[in-house]
Amino acid sequence: MRTACVFTREDDILKTAGRINAFTGALVAEREPLDAWYLGDEKEGAAETARCVAGIGTAVRCPLDSxxxxxxxxxxxxxLYRERQPELLIFTAGSGALAARLAARIGGTCLTGCRxxxxxxxxxxxxxxxxxxHADAxxxxxxxPLVLxxxxAGPVSESSVGESEQAAITEVxxxxxxxGYCLDRKLKGSREKNPLEEAKLVLVGGRGLGSRENYERLKRLARAWGGACGCTRAAAINGWADxxxxxxxxGHVIRAELCITLGVSGAAPFMAGLENVKNLVAVNSDPDAPVFKGADYGLAGDALEVLEAWEKQAEEQRHEN
Ligand SMILES: Cc1cc2nc3c(=O)[nH]c(=O)nc-3n(C[C@H](O)[C@H](O)[C@H](O)COP(=O)(O)OP(=O)(O)OC[C@H]3O[C@@H](n4cnc5c(N)ncnc54)[C@H](O)[C@@H]3O)c2cc1C
Structure with a gap:
């Protein structure tokens, strides 16, 4: 099966090559012919990518500027497709939109997010x-042609950078x-990173907190403890949280060392955001709440009483310091 791996100018060559190597391992093991198509303006990019991806026989560079x-x-x-007719085209992570659009143009089948x-x-x-x-299929x-x-999310293996013979590069x-339009300038994403994504400690307020004021109290406590505060969708829908x-x-999939939920039932769509959390502590007045099933430690009780006790403790600590 003739296969083309497509690299665009935005790719981080080593990371990309690692992912592609891990992904194409089965084809390479069967000695399937692999091409590299490189669209970009860095002269060395094509050579570098072709060298790092195992099994590349032919490398084609199409110089397109930024x-x-x-x-x-x-x-x-x-x-390139019309000329070379590969049966399988593999795009790098982040180029899913290009893959889907190309598949539509050439009448192919497209699957994105392939692992x-x-x-x-x-x-x-x-x-x-x-x-x-949140799941694989x-x-x-x-x-x-199949466009992937x-x-x-993987398979990422930085160590799986290949040792291909350097493929000769054909420039087209x-x-x-x-x-009818041109790119005027590219703007860097203005979105500030949400501290939730990096925080080691995350407190989460759910509908059980009962009010916006209580959610604000939880936010203050999170700040006092040097952590971040997040919410459930129900808390946001109620207008208590952003x-x-x-x-x-x-929303966010967090990777905190410690996450404490207060007044959160533990519905599956919420729990999907905690899959990378190391330790989960849940406070809920209902001892049968589903959240306890996924928690490392559970406290069946009133979230507001717990919040008040922790606020006192934080206040005492503040005075001590
Ligand atoms: C397609 C889809 C996507 C969704 N995505 C998300 C998502 O990303 N994130 C998300 O959070 N939800 C998401 N939801 C909604 C989700 O299914 C739940 O409805 C939501 O997580 C419930 O939020 P909650 O736990 O705050 O509220 P509830 O389910 O109402 O739970 C409140 C909990 O608080 C407890 N409680 C009440 N009073 C107290 C008290 N005084 N002290 C202690 N505990 C108390 C109750 O026992 C209860 O368990 C999604 C739903 C759909 C359909």
Whole structure:
């Protein structure tokens, strides 16, 4: 099966190569022909990528500068596809949109967020992330050409950088059609990183806190303890907390050393946000609340009493210091 791995100029070469190597391992083991297509302006990029990805036989570079529109990238990918006709195209993590758009242009089948590629008696199978990356599914893609993009979530293996013979690079001339608009400038993402994503300690307030005032108290306590404060969707819907602080399937997946939930039932969409938490402590007045099933420590009691006790303790500590 002729395969092309597509690299765009934004890729971090070593990380990308590690992911692609892990992903294409099964093909390389079967000595399938692998091409590298590199769209970008860094002269050395193609060579470097081709050297780090195992099994690359042919490397093609299409020099596109940083002002190139996605449409122009797609024109060039489509031209490369028409010329070389690979059955399988593999895009790097972060290029899922390009992959989907190319598949639509060439009448292919597209799967994004792919983690593992394998082959058995029934043909190719792909393991990919589903439900906003909270679960994986195994798919059997039937259509060809097959266009896949690799998931950021893995398979990541920095050590799996290959030791390919350096592939000779063919340079192709880019096609640059006019699309009625041009890139004026690229703006850096202005979104500030939410402290929840990095915090070692996270306190979470749920509907059981009962009011906006109590959620504000929890936020102050989190600050006093040097942590961050998040909420459930129910708390945000009630207007007590900011939607940007929702934890769970529709919000942040946190990786705190310690997470303490107060007045949170532990619904599955919320718990999905805690999968990387090391220690979970839950406070809930209902001893049968589902949250206790996933908790390392549980306190069946009134969240407001607990909050008050911790506030006192924090205040005492503040005076001592
Ligand atoms: C597609 C979809 C995506 C979703 N995504 C998310 C998401 O990302 N994040 C999220 O949080 N939710 C999400 N939800 C909603 C989720 O299913 C729950 O409705 C939500 O998590 C419930 O929030 P809660 O635990 O604060 O409220 P509730 O479920 O109402 O729980 C409140 C808890 O507080 C306890 N309690 C009450 N009073 C006290 C007290 N005084 N002291 C101690 N405990 C008390 C109760 O026993 C109860 O267990 C999603 C739902 C859907 C359908």
């Amino acid at each position: 002002g190139t529109l996605p449409e122009n990238m797609l024109d060039n990918l489509e031209a 593992t590629l394998g082959r058995d008696a029934e043909g190719l199978w792909v393991r990919r992330t589903v439900y906003n990356s 195994v798919c059997r893609p039937q259509g060809r 993009s690799v998931s950021k 001339s880019p096609v640059l059609k006019h699309y 939607v940007a602080d929702i934890i769970g399937q529709s």
